Amino acid sequence: MQLEDLHNQVHVWVGGTMSEIPLAAFDPVFWAHHTMIDRLWALWQLAHPGVGVGSVPLNHPLGPFPTLTVAHTLSTTALGYDYAAATSSATPA
Amino acid sequence: MAEFAANPLTVTLTAPGEPYYRADLEFHGVDHSKASFEGRLFLNNPDAGPGTPTDDDSYAGSFWIFGHGGCAGDEGHCEPAAERRAFDFRPEYQLTAVSKRVMITGKLQALVQQEKSVRLTGWVEDIRPFVARGSICIVPLRIGGGTRLKIFEAMAMSKAVVSTSLGAEGLPVQADENILLADTPNDFAESVVSLLRDPSERKRLGASARALVQEKYSWPKVAESFARTLQDVLTRPTPPATPG
Numbered sequence: 001m002q003l004e005d006l007h008n009q010v011h012v013w014v015g016g017t018m019s020e021i022p023l024a025a026f027d028p029v030f031w032a033h034h035t036m037i038d039r040l041w042a043l044w045q046l047a048h049p050g051v052g053v054g055s056v057p058l059n060h061p062l063g064p065f066p067t068l069t070v071a072h073t074l075s076t077t078a079l080g081y082d083y084a085a086a087t088s089s090a091t092p093a
Numbered sequence: 094m095a096e097f098a099a100n101p102l103t104v105t106l107t108a109p110g111e112p113y114y115r116a117d118l119e120f121h122g123v124d125h126s127k128a129s130f131e132g133r134l135f136l137n138n139p140d141a142g143p144g145t146p147t148d149d150d151s152y153a154g155s156f157w158i159f160g161h162g163g164c165a166g167d168e169g170h171c172e173p174a175a176e177r178r179a180f181d182f183r184p185e186y187q188l189t190a191v192s193k194r195v196m197i198t199g200k201l202q203a204l205v206q207q208e209k210s211v212r213l214t215g216w217v218e219d220i221r222p223f224v225a226r227g228s229i230c231i232v233p234l235r236i237g238g239g240t241r242l243k244i245f246e247a248m249a250m251s252k253a254v255v256s257t258s259l260g261a262e263g264l265p266v267q268a269d270e271n272i273l274l275a276d277t278p279n280d281f282a283e284s285v286v287s288l289l290r291d292p293s294e295r296k297r298l299g300a301s302a303r304a305l306v307q308e309k310y311s312w313p314k315v316a317e318s319f320a321r322t323l324q325d326v327l328t329r330p331t332p333p334a335t336p337g
Contacts, residue, residue, distance in 0.1 A: 002194065008157035012129040019129040020162030064182035 003044070007037045039083050042076050116201045120156065122190040129160040132193070136200055139292055140228055150226075153200040156193035221250065229253045229288050229295060232260035233281060244272070245310055248302035253295040255284045265309065271301040 010018075010033050017023040024030050045051075058071040076082055118134065135141035138151035145152070217223065224230060230247035234257050241264050247254050248271070254261075255273045268274040273288065275281040288295050308314070 001196075005157050005193075008129070008159040009131075011159045012131060012157055019159070021159060022162060024159075 003037065003041060042083055115196065116198045117194045118197050120193045123158060123193050125158045125160050125191050126188050127160050128162055130158050132156045134195055136204060153197045154195040156195050224250050224252060229255060231285060232256035234260035245306055249306045251299035251303040253288050253298035254302060255281065255288065271298065271305050
């Protein structure tokens with residue numbers, strides 16, 4: 001299963017405002033959900049070092065932040081944060 | 094939540110010359126501009142619909158679309174002000190259709206393994222699950238007799254039936270109305286294939302078949318007819334005793 005599909009599935013499963021792109025971020029659970037998706041992505045990167053991201057437009061700007069592109073968001077540590085399981089030998093929850 | 098069934102999609106698969114470890118079914122041009130939805134895939138099951146459970150053998154997986162939800166907002170939202178508000182930094186963009194991929198490796202391998210066209214089950218306690226799984230019922234009888242109850246059983250389950258004339262002998266069926274009759278191998282095969290390709294015709298034939306059984310051969314109808322026959326026998330005058 002692709003991570004995007006897992007992400008989509010939770011949005012649709014929760015339903016309500018979470019099931020519509022323009023409104024989903026108004027639901028508090030959106031933030032917990034996306035944190036988990038981001039964490040899964042970080043854990044996958046740790047498990048597959050050096051593996052590329054396929055045909056993703058790395059230079060695509062991320063509005064409304066014109067100085068940020070997709071490439072800038074690939075590393076959590078470059079953005080100034082990390083996940084506990086990523087830096088310790090503890091088993092991820 | 095709305096449910097709908099898409100038209101069956103015919104996919105021609107060519108068996109790869111080498112062993113494969115993964116098979117994906119890709120969907121292109123998927124519209125994500127409206128409500129979110131789950132797209133479920135059923136392989137080799139043209140009768141699959143919104144009610145078909147995901148523990149059905151033919152279920153092969155799902156893809157999920159997180160949609161933009163169509164149009165929503167206050168009065169006039171579809172006619173935005175000519176000038177954009179100063180603090181609205183969002184760039185203009187057009188929605189493009191997305192592609193979705195579903196891994197069907199296990200299911201495809203299972204289908205390829207089941208390429209035998211006839212499977213003998215042996216004795217079963219209840220034939221109804223087997224009849225229910227089939228798209229149609231066939232009675233390719235060329236010799237033999239019997240009361241043809243299996244045709245009625247299939248009809249009672251709203252199944253479209255293809256039979257030889259001998260197979261349906263004695264039954265008050267009407268060709269093309271509630272059954273397809275074909276007596277040569279070519280005609281029989283053509284009838285079967287045409288029904289497999291036409292879900293709406295299968296549905297029509299099946300509904301008409303069930304209506305016939307309900308009208309004439311339901312338990313209440315049969316009981317009523319039997320009771321009338323018994324009453325008739327009881328009220329017949331007793332013939333005089335033969336001297337002797």
